[in-house]
Amino acid sequence: MRSSDDRVYLAPVDHLRAVAAVLVVLYHGCQLLSASAGGHRFVPATDWLYSANPAATLVFEGHTGVALFMVLSGFIFTVGAYGRPVRYGRFLTNRLLRIYPLYLVVALLGLATQVTLPTFQDLLRVLTFATPAQPYGGVFWTLCVEMQFYLVFPLLVRLLAERGPGALLRLLGAVFLLRALVWLSSPVPEPHTAALYLGLAGRIDQFLLGMLAAWAYVHHRERLRARWLPPVALALALGLLWSFNQVHGFVSDSPLKLAWSGAEGAVWALVVAAYVAGRRSAAGGRFSRLLARLGEVSFSVYLTHFMVLTVIGEYVYGRFPAGLPPVWSAFAVTLLVALPVTVALSFVTYHAIELPFLRLRRPYLGAPAPVVPPAPGVPPAGGDPAEGLPAGGVPAGGVPTSGVPAGPETPRPRQREGDRGR
Numbered sequence: 001m002r003s004s005d006d007r008v009y010l011a012p013v014d015h016l017r018a019v020a021a022v023l024v025v026l027y028h029g030c031q032l033l034s035a036s037a038g039g040h041r042f043v044p045a046t047d048w049l050y051s052a053n054p055a056a057t058l059v060f061e062g063h064t065g066v067a068l069f070m071v072l073s074g075f076i077f078t079v080g081a082y083g084r085p086v087r088y089g090r091f092l093t094n095r096l097l098r099i100y101p102l103y104l105v106v107a108l109l110g111l112a113t114q115v116t117l118p119t120f121q122d123l124l125r126v127l128t129f130a131t132p133a134q135p136y137g138g139v140f141w142t143l144c145v146e147m148q149f150y151l152v153f154p155l156l157v158r159l160l161a162e163r164g165p166g167a168l169l170r171l172l173g174a175v176f177l178l179r180a181l182v183w184l185s186s187p188v189p190e191p192h193t194a195a196l197y198l199g200l201a202g203r204i205d206q207f208l209l210g211m212l213a214a215w216a217y218v219h220h221r222e223r224l225r226a227r228w229l230p231p232v233a234l235a236l237a238l239g240l241l242w243s244f245n246q247v248h249g250f251v252s253d254s255p256l257k258l259a260w261s262g263a264e265g266a267v268w269a270l271v272v273a274a275y276v277a278g279r280r281s282a283a284g285g286r287f288s289r290l291l292a293r294l295g296e297v298s299f300s301v302y303l304t305h306f307m308v309l310t311v312i313g314e315y316v317y318g319r320f321p322a323g324l325p326p327v328w329s330a331f332a333v334t335l336l337v338a339l340p341v342t343v344a345l346s347f348v349t350y351h352a353i354e355l356p357f358l359r360l361r362r363p364y365l366g367a368p369a370p371v372v373p374p375a376p377g378v379p380p381a382g383g384d385p386a387e388g389l390p391a392g393g394v395p396a397g398g399v400p401t402s403g404v405p406a407g408p409e410t411p412r413p414r415q416r417e418g419d420r421g422r
Contacts, residue, residue, distance in 0.1 A: 011288065013076050014295030015416040016272060020065035020072070025305045025342060027062025028138070029334025030327060032309055033317050037326035044251050049327060054238050057245040059331065064264060066142055067206050069302075071268045073146060074210025075217070075276075077153055082218055083161050083368055086154035090364035095150045098299075099143055100351060101357045103129070104304045110134030136306040141198050148200040149207045156211060166214050168208050172262065175204055179258050197261065207232055207264030213269040217277055224277035233270040240267050269374040300346035300354060306343045311335075 030049060032393070037041035049060040058064075107126045111118045113135055117125075129144035159167045179196055196202030217224060240263060249260065294301075317333050325333065 002114075004084065010076065010079070010276055011292045012276040013072060013272075014292040014298075015279070015288070016068060016072055016275060016296040017295035018291050020068040021294070021301040022339065023058070023062040023065035023068070024139075024302060025309075025335055025339050026059045026331070027065070027304065029309055029338050030062075030330045033313055033330035033333060034326040036313050036317060037329070048247055048248070050180070050248070052246075054242045057242045058238060058346050059248070059393040061241045061245050063250070064237075064268070066262070067203075067264045068268045070145070070203055070206040071141070071210035071213065071265055071272055073149065074153075074207040075214045075269070075272050077278055078157055078160065078211040078214035079217060081154075083366055084349075085366035086157065087364045087366060088154050090362055091154060092150060092360040095147070097357045098354075099146070102353045103140070103143060103301055105349075105353055106136050106307070107134065109307070110136040116222055129300055136303075137309055138306055139302060145198075145200050145203050149204070153207075156208070160211060160215060165212055166205065168212055172205060172208055175201075176259065182253075183255065183258055194371060196258070202261050205262040206268070209262070209265040210272065213273040217273050222276045224273050226274075227278070229274040233267065233274045236328050237267040237271055240264065261369065283295050294343065297343070297346040297350040300349045301342055304343075304345050304349060305338070305342045306347065308338050312338050312341075 032042050032048065034049065035047045049056075051057055051060060104126070111122060111126070111134065129140050129147065134140075156168070159171075179201060182196065182201070243258070247254075249257065312333060316337060317330070
């Protein structure tokens with residue numbers, strides 16, 4: 001774990017970002033390219049892919065990478081800001097510097113494909129992320145949901161620090177009840193769950209569960225380091241996605257869909273907490289570093305892969321490889337052509353477009369509140385000798401930890417610009 005100013009960097013988080021980005025690319029490639037083999041655009045109701053193989057369903061339901069991204073957002077922000085005041089203006093400015101530059105480039109390129117002068121309404125929709133009709137805009141809705149979460153995060157992390165995890169658990173219960181009321185009261189017989197699924201009302205569970213995973217990581221890391229926990233968490237995630245695929249969950253409008261985002265977020269929150277805690281002391285090999293670098297450019301991968309898939313669908317797909325069923329052909333082309341090209345393009349866009357603006361970010365966290373040592377004769381409030389923390393929560397140097405990992409993991413300034421992570 002490293003940091004620069006208030007930007008916490010955890011290499012395992014970048015590993016999981018890389019996994020989420022790859023899942024989304026494979027998912028879109030398989031769905032879109034296999035449908036194009038029939039000469040038509042992908043229609044979920046008729047073209048969705050199903051399989052009894054759990055590994056295949058992980059790809060066919062690879063939209064779950066979005067849920068993993070959202071859980072990671074709640075997790076990493078909370079690990080960095082837990083117990084510290086957040087300067088609201090600087091926080092939002094940093095978020096815009098993180099998202100807007102590359103997004104605007106991709107969105108304006110999408111406008112250019114229309115070969116017409118953009119109207120004021122077109123530009124307004126670009127500024128508010130409301131551009132799903134563009135050829136590259138199929139992922140823009142998630143940025144809108146992320147921005148909505150950023151607006152309320154400072155309040156939520158303060159609530160967690162002052163009231164504990166019970167406050168977020170109660171909020172999760174309230175959100176579920178309100179979502180059920182909205183579903184029951186809707187006068188439209190069309191899929192109500194789709195609108196909830198694409199907005200913060202249907203996704204806030206995943207951010208909140210990521211925050212709860214961060215709380216568990218801060219307070220119970222030793223328990224999360226059990227070796228059996230990561231494989232069990234991953235098995236639960238795979239089993240849930242397999243079940244979702246078998247019941248045709250994505251195209252279903254069953255009332256059970258109201259609980260889907262919470263269930264999906266819960267298994268990924270368990271995966272995140274277990275993997276990050278378990279990887280803390282693992283030696284970073286070459287594969288680990290490569291995966292972290294891929295996670296570093298995952299935002300570019302996420303925004304540019306539609307551009308690559310569009311070109312491949314027009315000029316490459318259908319010519320390679322020959323003799324395979326459409327689904328396998330789409331998977332092979334996505335894995336062997338689209339993914340490497342997207343990653344290569346993403347390293348260019350990251351360093352040329354993202355990184356210059358990331359370096360403009362300023363610290364947004366205030367100083368942690370001082371920790372009052374226990375009075376003489378009063379038993380110490382916890383402490384974790386394995387983390388190098390004496391009882392009372394104050395490290396040997398006298399600097400309060402405020403819930404941020406200390407001891408062997410005490411963040412130190414990095415030699416290079418701390419642009420990874422958040």
